[in-house]
Amino acid sequence: MRSVVVAAAVAALAFGVAQAQDGMRTGPTAPDLAEGKAVFAKWCAPCHAPNPGLAGTFALQHKYDGKVPAALENRTDLQPALVAYFVRNGVAWMPPFRPTEISDAQLAALNAYLTAPLDQRGAPAELLAEEMVQLRSEGQ
Amino acid sequence: MSVLPPDLDAAGFAAFLDDLRAVVGPDWVWSSDEDMHAYRDSFSPVWNTEEERHASAAVAPADVEQVSAVVRVARKHRVPLFPISTGKNFGYGGPSPNVNGSVVIDLKRMNRVLEVNEARAFALVEPGVSYFDLYRAIEERGLKLMLDCPDPGWGSPVGNSLERGVGYTMPHFRDHFGAHCGMEVVLPDGEVMRTGMGAMPGAQTWQEYPYGFGPDPSGLFAQGNFGIVTKMGFRLLPLPEYYRTCLITVPKRRDFVKLVEHVNYLNDSGLIGEVEYGSPLRAKMADPQVMALITKAGGVSDAELDAAAEAAGLPCWQVELQFLGPERATYENWTFARDRILGDIPGAQAIEGEHFALPASEHQLDTPQQPWPSAIKRRRSLGVPSLGEWKIVRDDGHIGFFPVLPRDGEAVFEMQRVLGDAMKAFPTLPPFFNALTTPLLWHTHTFQMVFAPSIKHDDPEHNAISHAAMKRCVEVAAEHGWGDYRASPIYQDAVADTYSFNNHALRRFHEQLKDAIDPDGIVAPGRGGIWPRRFRA
Ligand SMILES: Cc1cc2nc3c(=O)[nH]c(=O)nc-3n(C[C@H](O)[C@H](O)[C@H](O)COP(=O)(O)OP(=O)(O)OC[C@H]3O[C@@H](n4cnc5c(N)ncnc54)[C@H](O)[C@@H]3O)c2cc1C
Numbered sequence: 114m115r116s117v118v119v120a121a122a123v124a125a126l127a128f129g130v131a132q133a134q135d136g137m138r139t140g141p142t143a144p145d146l147a148e149g150k151a152v153f154a155k156w157c158a159p160c161h162a163p164n165p166g167l168a169g170t171f172a173l174q175h176k177y178d179g180k181v182p183a184a185l186e187n188r189t190d191l192q193p194a195l196v197a198y199f200v201r202n203g204v205a206w207m208p209p210f211r212p213t214e215i216s217d218a219q220l221a222a223l224n225a226y227l228t229a230p231l232d233q234r235g236a237p238a239e240l241l242a243e244e245m246v247q248l249r250s251e252g253q
Numbered sequence: 254m255s256v257l258p259p260d261l262d263a264a265g266f267a268a269f270l271d272d273l274r275a276v277v278g279p280d281w282v283w284s285s286d287e288d289m290h291a292y293r294d295s296f297s298p299v300w301n302t303e304e305e306r307h308a309s310a311a312v313a314p315a316d317v318e319q320v321s322a323v324v325r326v327a328r329k330h331r332v333p334l335f336p337i338s339t340g341k342n343f344g345y346g347g348p349s350p351n352v353n354g355s356v357v358i359d360l361k362r363m364n365r366v367l368e369v370n371e372a373r374a375f376a377l378v379e380p381g382v383s384y385f386d387l388y389r390a391i392e393e394r395g396l397k398l399m400l401d402c403p404d405p406g407w408g409s410p411v412g413n414s415l416e417r418g419v420g421y422t423m424p425h426f427r428d429h430f431g432a433h434c435g436m437e438v439v440l441p442d443g444e445v446m447r448t449g450m451g452a453m454p455g456a457q458t459w460q461e462y463p464y465g466f467g468p469d470p471s472g473l474f475a476q477g478n479f480g481i482v483t484k485m486g487f488r489l490l491p492l493p494e495y496y497r498t499c500l501i502t503v504p505k506r507r508d509f510v511k512l513v514e515h516v517n518y519l520n521d522s523g524l525i526g527e528v529e530y531g532s533p534l535r536a537k538m539a540d541p542q543v544m545a546l547i548t549k550a551g552g553v554s555d556a557e558l559d560a561a562a563e564a565a566g567l568p569c570w571q572v573e574l575q576f577l578g579p580e581r582a583t584y585e586n587w588t589f590a591r592d593r594i595l596g597d598i599p600g601a602q603a604i605e606g607e608h609f610a611l612p613a614s615e616h617q618l619d620t621p622q623q624p625w626p627s628a629i630k631r632r633r634s635l636g637v638p639s640l641g642e643w644k645i646v647r648d649d650g651h652i653g654f655f656p657v658l659p660r661d662g663e664a665v666f667e668m669q670r671v672l673g674d675a676m677k678a679f680p681t682l683p684p685f686f687n688a689l690t691t692p693l694l695w696h697t698h699t700f701q702m703v704f705a706p707s708i709k710h711d712d713p714e715h716n717a718i719s720h721a722a723m724k725r726c727v728e729v730a731a732e733h734g735w736g737d738y739r740a741s742p743i744y745q746d747a748v749a750d751t752y753s754f755n756n757h758a759l760r761r762f763h764e765q766l767k768d769a770i771d772p773d774g775i776v777a778p779g780r781g782g783i784w785p786r787r788f789r790a
Contacts, residue, residue, distance in 0.1 A: 155385075159406065159640035164619075168643035202290055205710075206646040208343060209291040212283060213313045213361035213381075241385055241406075242637050245392035246615045252395045 138187070142235030149226025152219045153186065154238035156210060161185040162240055169207065185227060186237045193224035255286060256307045258332040258354040259788075266309065269330040273312045273356075276322040281362070284310035292340075292357050294347035296650030298708045298720040299743060306349050306742055308335060311357040317437065317445060317483045323358055324481065324775060325443040331773050331787075334358045335780075336481045338380035338412030341405060344653040344705065345416060346741035351779030352788070358481065360411075366390040367484065368460075371398055375434060375460035377486045380411040384638035397492040399611075399636040401426035406638025411485045415475045416739055419695040421527040421633045422490060423577060424520055428697045430475050432488045435459040438480035441771035446480070460486035476739065477763070478777035479770060493577035496613070496635065498606035499587050500625050502533065502568035503598050506558040509570050510662030512601075515594045516572055517660050520694060524586045526575040529628040530691035533567040534558075536626075538689070547688040550677065552670030558688060568602070570691070573629055583608065611635065648707035652719060654726050654744075655701040656735040658692065665692050668702055668735065675729040679722040681715070682706050701738065727751065742779065749782020764789070 142150050153161075160169035163184035174183035182188055197220055203209035215223065226234065257266050273282045283289065292308045299305045314320045327334050335350035336358045342348065348357060364381035369390055376387060384402040387410060391398050401420035403413055414429035426432050435449045449465040450456040463469065473479040503512050519525045537543040546553060546561055562569045574590055576583035591603040606623050613635055621631045632639045656672075658664045672686040685704045692700035704726050706719035724747060727737055731751035740748040752759055763783045767774075774785040 159385075160643055166644065167641065168646065171644055201287070203295050205649050206643070208295040208341075208347065208650075209293075211291040211311070211340060211348070211359065211361070212288060213311075213359045240639070241389060242618055242632065242639060243615055245389065246612065246618065249392060249395060249612055250614075 138231065138234070139236045143229065143233040146226045146229050146233060148219070149222035149224070150234070150238055152215060152223040153226055154241075156215055157185065158238045158240055160207070163187065163237055172205070184237065186234065187231070188227070189231060191227050193228055196224050196227055256309050256354045258309050258356065259352065260331060261354075265330065269326070269332055270310060272326045272330070273310075273323060276326060277312055277314050277319055281313040281315075282310060292348050294349040294741070296343045296347055296652065296708060297349070298652050298716045298723070300708065300710055300716060302713065304743060306351060307353055308350050308357045309354040311359050313359045313362050315362050317439065320358070320360070320439045320481055320483055321443040321445060324439055324441065327356065327775050328442065328773070331775075332356055333774050333776075333778050334481070335777050336360060338415070339383050339407060339409040340412070341408045342412065342416060344651055344741070345739055346743070349742065351742040351745065351777060352774075355777075360483070363483065369394070369396060369398065370460070371396040373461060374398060374489045374491055375486055376410075376489055377435075377460055377484060378410055379484060380409060380482060382411070383407050383409050388638050399490040399492045400638065401429070401432065401490065401636055402633060402638045403429075404630070404633055404642035405640055407640065410487050411482055414485065414487070415482060417475055420636070421630070421695075422636055423526050424523065424697045426488065426490055427527060427695055431697060433471070433485055434461065434463045434488055435486040436471055436474065436482050437484035438474055438482050440480045441775045445483070460488075473766070476781045478780040478783055479766065480776060490636070493611055495578060495580040495583045495608065496611055497576040497583040497587055497608035498623065498629065499574050499591065500571055500604045500606060501574065501591070501594055502571045502602050504562065504568045504600040506553075506555045506569045508598050508601070509665065511598050512570060512572060512594065513660060513662045513665070515590075515597065516574075516694070519574070519590055521698070524576070524590065526577050527634060528575070528694050529573040530694070531571050531573070531628055532569060532689040532691060533571055534562055534565060534569060535689050536567070537565050548673065548684045549688070550674055552666070552673065553688040573606070573627060575629065575634055580610070648709045651705040651707045652723055652741060654704040654723055654740070655693070655738055656704070656730040657738050658700050658702065658735050660694070660698065660700045665700065667733070671733055672702075672704070672726060672729060675725065676722060678725065679718055681718060682722055696738070745780065745782045
């Protein structure tokens with residue numbers, strides 16, 4: 114009984130955090146996290162950005178049912194070894210990434226970004242199309 | 254799981270890897286199980302079975318000189334190489350080779366966009382350049398050009414077009430191999446060759462005139478194993494001024510025949526972009542009676558489907574049309590299409606859809622506002638690469654069979670019935686072929702239909718069903734003259750076997766060529782169903 118209550122409390126807490134963070138975080142990224150964020154933007158955001166229609170975000174929403182944030186960048190429970198394992202081995206319909214795509218050094222930077230305190234991560238990474246559409250409209 | 258290259262022992266393999274390291278440096282050769290995991294096909298229906306194909310190592314050259322040197326090393330040790338550009342060929346084998354123990358030559362590091370020419374509308378790229386990369390190169394410079402990309406943006410113009418992959422804009426750009434212009438290839442002896450105008454020193458027209466003079470061998474490098482492509486040119490669309498959409502419905506089953514003729518005319522006249530055929534009746538597939546009808550053995554009659562449509566108050570078919578071009582031209586083309594079809598098919602209706610100037614805003618990309626439930630995928634229709642369509646993947650992945658059939662409504666009905674009946678032997682799979690299955694007009698001038706059973710990493714029984722169904726589907730389709738356009742290594746022999754005119758004259762010709770330039774099978778032996786002498790013996 115007690116563990117159920119604890120689990121529910123943890124879930125409620127996590128859910129509250131998720132509500133507060135999903136898509137809301139703004140501000141700059143700590144300089145030493147910039148490389149990891151760039152790796153995330155290039156290789157992970159296309160499926161894991163905070164958009165419920167994307168494969169990764171959709172699948173993780175389904176998997177955890179809101180108990181942890183569906184968008185990876187908003188998670189505070191990820192461990193570097195675990196992220197590295199998923200990146201190199203894939204999971205379900207997420208294929209693994211080769212060392213020519215994400216080098217070991219880039220993987221370390223990515224891990225640092227995904228496990229840094231939230232207030233250092235800054236605004237979530239943008240999808241390429243968003244970045245480019247903004248660039249075009251600035252250029253006009 | 255470790256494997257060795259054919260005819261090589263552990264000591265020979267070690268010596269070979271040392272020679273590779275001498276070419277590319279120690280950081281760019283991998284052979285541990287841990288590293289090789291990412292070179293497996295994670296969408297494989299033979300995952301963790303004897304039939305799965307494993308590479309023994311991977312090597313990543315930095316430039317064309319290193320590619321040549323790697324080929325020479327492989328030739329010396331008689332080791333088959335398997336080239337990949339971006340290696341995202343999921344549904345068709347991923348990065349995995351035809352022959353166990355092959356060494357993947359991973360060209361991802363060669364990722365330079367060598368040229369994008371706005372005024373003459375072409376690009377020249379290296380194999381590791383993804384659609385995302387090329388899109389960025391165009392957008393960052395603000396060039397008035399548009400890409401034609403497949404669903405997943407992480408694949409490459411080179412890898413995708415060498416698989417004869419497809420996209421979603423105007424007819425001549427959707428066929429990615431057809432839209433290439435000029436290539437550079439490292440041949441199985443390490444020699445570097447250029448096709449078309451690239452063969453003429455000083456020519457400025459490599460990406461404008463594909464043929465040069467004499468025979469053009471570039472077709473040999475698509476779905477083939479005659480060389481490793483290191484550069485490739487592509488024709489690009491000038492960024493259209495405007496985008497426009499519409500929906501046309503026709504009431505009766507047999508109206509589909511005329512509808513297809515009209516859409517063929519519009520497509521072949523260059524008036525429309527990619528189309529989405531569909532059936533509004535699919536909205537009723539949850540109704541067991543409708544489901545029973547559309548999956549009935551022997552197919553449905555016109556009267557039966559018309560009655561079901563009438564009962565549902567829905568038309569039998571629809572097509573969504575997309576127009577790209579100057580604003581006034583898209584308007585004229587849409588009213589022309591509407592008048593032509595509505596004037597010929599009684600009861601046909603047309604609805605005007607969203608239209609706007611290009612390039613699209615973020616809002617237009619993300620939140621289509623069609624006045625009907627639309628199957629158009631906005632980003633890919635506008636050549637904006639993404640991974641948004643990854644969500645169509647079911648279970649842990651799928652394998653694809655896309656039989657080619659005539660662009661003719663009667664042929665569509667026949668394929669629905671024949672392959673629908675044949676696949677009843679696999680009742681646990683979804684009814685890919687049923688009386689509402691509509692064709693794809695992806696390649697410029699032909700129809701295809703989709704068969705894409707899923708795979709599950711921890712369910713070998715399910716995978717065995719998908720695997721058996723694939724083989725059966727290829728067989729039955731071929732009995733009716735419908736051929737696969739592309740296949741994963743584990744199916745390439747079976748598919749090549751169906752292209753058997755005159756006692757396999759085409760395959761025998763390819764084998765003669767292969768024996769002449771690559772008898773030891775240094776480049777992708779088995780790819781395209783072509784085996785050199787060494788492996789035929
Ligand atoms: C959800 C989903 C949607 C998809 N949608 C589409 C789609 O819309 N259109 C489409 O076409 N495909 C589609 N695919 C299939 C596939 O993902 C893409 O075609 C993808 O672009 C292929 O991978 P790639 O570009 O990385 O090519 P690679 O994997 O790099 O290459 C493919 C093959 O070509 C050969 N090859 C590659 N490079 C060379 C070279 N330099 N020299 C010689 N041979 C070479 C190799 O045999 C290699 O295995 C889809 C797949 C999925 C899962």
